[in-house]
Amino acid sequence: MKIITTIALSATFLMANSLMDDAKNAGLVPIPSSKTELLKLIxxxxxxxxxxxxxxxxxxxxxxxxxxxxxxxxxxxxxxxxxxxxxxxxxxxxxxxxxxxxxxxxxxxxxxxxxxxxxxxxxxxxxxxxxxxxxxxxxxxxxxxxxxxxxxxxxxxxxxxxxxxxxxxxxxxxxxxxxxxxxxRTLITPAPYDEFLNGYKEAMTPKQKEGLKTFIQIGCASCHNGVALGGEMGAFNVTATYKYMNVGDFKGDKNGMVKVPTLRNITQTAPYFHNGKVWSLKDAIKEMGRIQLGRKISDKEAQSINDFLQSLTGKKPNLSMPMLPASTAITPKPNLD
Ligand code: HEC
Ligand code: HEC
Incomplete structure (x- = not known):
């Protein structure tokens, strides 16, 4: 009995370890837990x-x-x-x-x-x-x-x-x-995902870990990587054209590249894409599969990735409501025209 538990425990340990390695190999980088390291970055x-x-x-x-x-x-x-x-x-x-x-x-x-x-x-x-x-x-x-x-x-x-x-x-x-x-520069939001990549294996739920695996295997991390899971310029409309491309006239930079948005706090930033036409996160995930990876993403896979993305909801900095100074006689007046 004891041996079986030990084997089971070390299997989970190895799995978590190899997922962490897979994530690092895929270019995923946590927000450092050390304040000094963090300050260097920001x-x-x-x-x-x-x-x-x-x-x-x-x-x-x-x-x-x-x-x-x-x-x-x-x-x-x-x-x-x-x-x-x-x-x-x-x-x-x-x-x-x-x-x-x-x-x-x-x-x-x-x-x-x-x-x-x-x-x-x-x-x-x-x-x-x-x-x-x-x-x-x-x-x-x-x-x-x-x-x-x-x-x-x-x-x-x-x-x-x-x-x-x-x-x-x-x-x-x-x-x-x-x-x-x-x-x-101080608006950063460390999340359970960071704790996981920083070595605290229980910080993400089993479903979130499964979703992270799917995210890497399907190829999302080829563009959504680094500390922000985005933030670099990336190709757009790689394998098909975005469903709402005709809304607005944005075509990317001079090479047609678009800034890859961060996936941190993505559950709180709907609607999605440069023209804000997609409201559901699962739809956004499926659309990415279709236009960026040439791959149909099943409901189950979309749900799994969606589970992973929940682990990117971070802790906001503790801001207290600032009191702004009062206007004076020489403060310019509002102009609504
Ligand atoms: C009317 C709404 C509006 C206001 C007000 C506004 N922004 Fe923005 N902000 C946007 C939009 C839209 C974009 C994207 C525009 C683009 O890419 O051309 C943007 C882009 C940004 C970005 C880039 C983020 C990224 O992912 O590339 C930052 C940072 C930002 N704004 C900060 C600010 C700051 C600081 C102020 C105040 C000085 C401000 N914004 C005022 C709408 C606004
Ligand atoms: C080839 C690079 C690339 C790949 C691969 C890729 N993305 Fe994206 N992703 C982008 C770019 C670029 C955008 C911005 C597109 C736009 O709005 O014009 C984006 C936007 C998104 C958005 C909307 C973010 C927002 O704030 O509006 C989500 C969610 C997303 N991607 C998730 C994924 C998932 C999940 C996968 C894997 C199934 C994936 N992406 C694969 C480059 C990529």
């Missing part, structure tokens, strides 16, 4: 993460006064209380305008692990990315001058910039967006 040597910058960046991320209408913040479309996105098909910004290319808002959680930002990868990092939406007409529709003026009009903000960067700081548009980027 820090920006040109704009080191500090508590003061992160605290200020969080306020700016949440402050709708940076937009022309003073109603729209980064958090409007990348809601940190949800999946770091907005839950609508096409992003909706200034004057209720939809994104002209029918683009869906991607999540900002774990975006620090992406090698480039935007669906076509046109920004190299979070700091560069943050300049886009503030000025984009269908998003926040502001001007650099508006944003700088808003921030400078509030003594509390000016003081916080000094604390973050030193007394000689010149508050520019780029410093403001850098600070938002610095905050975004």
């Amino acid at each position: 820090d920006n040597p040109k704009n080191h993460i500090t508590d003061a910058k992160v605290k200020l960046g969080e306020k700016l991320y949440m402050d709708p006064r940076l937009s022309k209408s003073e109603l729209i913040s980064c958090n409007t479309c990348h809601n940190l209380m949800e999946g770091g996105d907005d839950g609508v098909g096409a992003a909706t910004g200034h004057k209720w305008r939809h994104n002209p290319h029918h683009l869906n808002s991607p999540t900002v959680y774990n975006a620090v692990f992406f090698s480039s930002q935007f669906w076509d990868g046109r920004a190299k990092d979070l700091e560069a990315q943050a300049q886009g939406p503030t000025l984009a007409h269908p998003e926040m529709a502001a001007t650099k001058e508006h944003i700088v003026q808003v921030v400078k009009s509030m003594p509390e903000y000016v003081k916080e910039f000094k604390v973050a960067y030193g007394d000689n700081i010149k508050i520019t548009f780029e410093k403001i967006t850098d600070t938002i980027g610095n905050f975004e």
Whole structure:
């Protein structure tokens, strides 16, 4: 009896071990459990993460006064209380305008692990990315001058910039967006999957482990890999054309490549794909099989992968609701036009 139990136990042990190896061989990388290792991954040597910058960046991320209408913040479309996105098909910004290319808002959680930002990868990092939406007409529709003026009009903000960067700081548009980027670097969500890959074998359920196996065997990890299970540019419409390709005019970058979205917290970021046309995760999994791998994915396989994807729902950082400084007489007024 004892021998049988020992054999059974070591079989489970070996299975878990080999699955861990398979995952690593497939290019899947956990969020490191060591804080020092993690900091190496998320820090920006040109704009080191500090508590003061992160605290200020969080306020700016949440402050709708940076937009022309003073109603729209980064958090409007990348809601940190949800999946770091907005839950609508096409992003909706200034004057209720939809994104002209029918683009869906991607999540900002774990975006620090992406090698480039935007669906076509046109920004190299979070700091560069943050300049886009503030000025984009269908998003926040502001001007650099508006944003700088808003921030400078509030003594509390000016003081916080000094604390973050030193007394000689010149508050520019780029410093403001850098600070938002610095905050975004901290938006990471370690999940049971990471604990599993970091060696705690019981962190994932047997079904989730089975699903991980399917995910690797079918070939999903050939594009959804690295720390983010995505984040690099990838080929699209490889074996067939995406069912809703005609919605919006997005065709990828100049080589037709599309940023592979992260699969972390994927259960919280519907609707799916660049134009947000697919609401069910299982449908998205099957569509991937059809257009990326030339393979029909059965209901059972889709369910199994779906089980695995649950293990990617992570723990959000502990944010407390920031109190924004009060507007002053010289703070620009909202403009709804
Ligand atoms: C009106 C909605 C909207 C607002 C407001 C908005 N975004 Fe976005 N965001 C989007 C959309 C849509 C995309 C994808 C656009 C593209 O790829 O061209 C995007 C892309 C991103 C990305 C890239 C993620 C990835 O997977 O490539 C980051 C990071 C981001 N936004 C952060 C921000 C920050 C910071 C702010 C505030 C300064 C902000 N966004 C304001 C809708 C919005
Ligand atoms: C050849 C590369 C490639 C392969 C293989 C691949 N994907 Fe994708 N995946 C992508 C790209 C690129 C997108 C973004 C497509 C778009 O929206 O335009 C994507 C999007 C997704 C999305 C939607 C994410 C979101 O936030 O909108 C899910 C879910 C997904 N893939 C899961 C899978 C699964 C499961 C498999 C295996 C069955 C798989 N993928 C195989 C490249 C790939």
